[in-house]
Amino acid sequence: MYIPPGFNTVTPYYFVEDAESFVSFLVHGLGGEETCRTVRGDGCIQNAQVKLGTSTVMVSEATERYPAMAAAFYLYVSDADAAMKRALECGASLEMEVGDMPYGDRQGGVRDKHGNIWWISQRTVEEPYTP
Template sequence: MYIPPGFNTVTPYFFVQNAETFISFLINGLGGTETCRTMRPDGLVANVQVVLGTSTVMVSESSKGYPAMSGSYYLYVENADASMARAIKHGAVLEMAVQNMPYGDRQGGVRDAHGNIWWISERIVHAPYTA
């Protein structure tokens, strides 16, 4: 099986209204980098790829056939406190303040303007999860 560089076995694909605003949040609020862009004939986003850390996500403008939908995403970062502040500065709303969790992550949560929840996490132990 071949997976293109920057992609993983599972790649989130966002269908949102006002895709340009969402893409701006991914870049400015979460520190992503746009790597590819395809536009529809009507001038709206057909597909934009944004790299967040080691993962690529895709974004398209929603349509009748592909309506807007939100989800919940776990995002590992170098510094949870700084990343949370950045996300909030760029329009996210606090869901849960950053705190040390019993499973070894320093984590907080925000909701973006498109309804997605982002669990922004910094691994503070160098060990796998244990049950």
Template structure:
């Protein structure tokens, strides 16, 4: 089995309205780096954005493949800074940044596409308590 570098066996594939804007949010709001984009005219049929050690794919939603918001857990080096960047890029706070009993400093935001992001900074080495 071959898997491209920067990918895992399972990874998110976002179907969104305004895929270009969503890619900008992933870069500006969550610190990602767009590494590839395939267009059909002006429509994004596939874009790849690397966020930390993972890669996600993004496509413009359609009638056949409608938008599908979901919830994602994102590890970052600085939860407070990442939370602020996400809000500056258009996300809305749903949970303030705080130390959680399971060893993460975490917040929750909802992006303009309806996805929920649990922005987490691991405070303790090892497994969850």
């Protein structure tokens, strides 16, 4: 099985209203890098690909056939406090303040204006999760 570089076995695919602003949030609010874009005849994003760390996500403008839908994501970053600050500055709303968790992550949460929840996490120990 071949998986293109930057993709994983499971790749999140977002259908959102105002895909342009969502891609901007992924890039400016979460530190992503847009790597590819195709546009429909009406000028809306047909498919944009944004690299977030080691993962790529895809984004399309919602349509009647593929309506907008929200989800929740766990995003690992190198500095949870800085990442949280950047996300809030780019329009996200606070779900949970950043704090040290008993499972070895420093974590906080935001909700983007498209309804997605992002658990922004920094691993503070170099060991697997333990119950």
